[in-house]
Amino acid sequence: MTTTARSLRELVLRESHRAHVGHLGSCLSIADSVAVLFDDVLRDVGTGNEHRDRFVLAKGHAVLALYAAMHVKEMLTREELSSYCADGSLLGSHPDHRARGVELSTGSLGLALSVCAGMALGARMKGTSSRVFVLMSDAEQNEGSVWEAAMFAAQHRLNNLIAIVDCNGQQALGATKDILDLEPLGEKWRSFGWNVHEVDGHHAIAVRAALTDGLSPQLPTAVLARTTFGKGVSFMEGQLWWHYYPINDDQLAQALDEVSR
């Protein structure tokens, strides 16, 4: 686990506990990819530079991991981070574009890839070097509009569009394989004309390689990050409960101990 990923997990656990708001399982499953993106991949993120890379968290319910990364990268102060889910704050449990540094309001699964394809197309039409990274959930692949956008991006060879799919295998009412089995998901994306990598989503080197050297000069890229729901906290791993519930004081202590190792 990288230093940033460890920090993200700690911040996610502390803020979730303070705010008494859940969605920990997803925040922990994406922590390593988000850390790699903010450490090594995204260019000029958080600046007003037109050429900056855009990062959109399509699976908006895991926004606490994004806010934690923004704090680590000094885009949010600790005080701002601690307004997470406070009354009157813009940092709610889904991203809100009115909050500084948030590119797109999300929360309704399946809509973001289209917007990101439009942003990537617009960046290319303007001749900027900006790339658009979008992090989706695996359950989000249930939405038909994801595949509409996938077809468009391949047809127009949007090589500046990079989708990361957090394959944690969980969705709101159970395991993805029991609800709408997505597999073989890599073949689906490949057959839609994308450059595809399937990696261990907790292996920073593999994720980094896919998101840097693994990009295609011709095609949009999909990185399927195979992850564990609740990764890093033994009693959360693979447990649906942690899609919904916050942690108590004792659980926080144990979880912080585990993620600090």
Place this chain on the structure above:
Amino acid sequence: MRTAFAQTLIELAARDDRIVLLTGDLGFSVLENFAERFPRRFFNVGVAEANMLGLATGLAKQGFIPYCYSIATFASMRGYEALRNGAVLHHLTVRIIGIGGGFAYGHAGPTHWALEDYAIMRAQPGMTVIVPADPAQTANAIRSTLEHPGPIYFRIGKGGDAAVPGLDGLFCLGGVNVVREGKDLALIATGGISTEAGTAADLLMANGIETSIIVAATLSPAPTAELSALLSRFTFVATIEEHYLVGGLGSLVAEVIAERGLRCRLVRCGIKRLPDALGSQQFLRAHCGLTAAGIANTVKSALA
């Protein structure tokens, strides 16, 4: 009206690089000229309207002004949530061109009849809703709203739309146009059905009833100030629209009358329920009492 739209957009696009045209695989014999002239700014996104509105959101975020073209039902409904969470929520310059409002696609059946499109668009704060009455007003509305901030829904006719006498293509965002003056009552109409209002007024004149005709092309923001000033002169008004009664022009006028405390009776001419037969636009309008004679009869019986 759709040809007026396409020609006007070409004229605007020739001097404004921000204009992009997206279509959900519709516009045969309408959009070809734009596509040939501006191939890099024309995208047939396929039969995928939700994606079209998402793409438009992303393009608008990059500073473009995308126009999204489809039949009004598909344009307004399939991508509604993408529009709500995209262009509306982020207040972006996305334009939706809904073709063939009302019964324009008569024989095509209920899947193609846009009967509630502008009601659902009016429900979104910050969504400008424009329903031009004829081709010249369509051109003027497209031209004059190019720089308008935020999203716009245009509900326009399919083709063969007659000019509304007295309108002269005038359009004023947030206002209305009085195209005929009469002291006894006012007819307020929106969209292509406005042409029926003039003939209805002639029929009423034969009974000694002098009728004003007001064309309301902007349904959001509601033209409240102009309407309330005009309606304060009348004790009876009728609204005319090719749309369900709920949430459309009749509802808008009822809101103005009630909230401004006007002493004015309102009769709403529109579509009360789905017709139980198919047919031409004229047949279906007649089926719903939306012809000049039908409107005149509705008004006369309400006055009796």
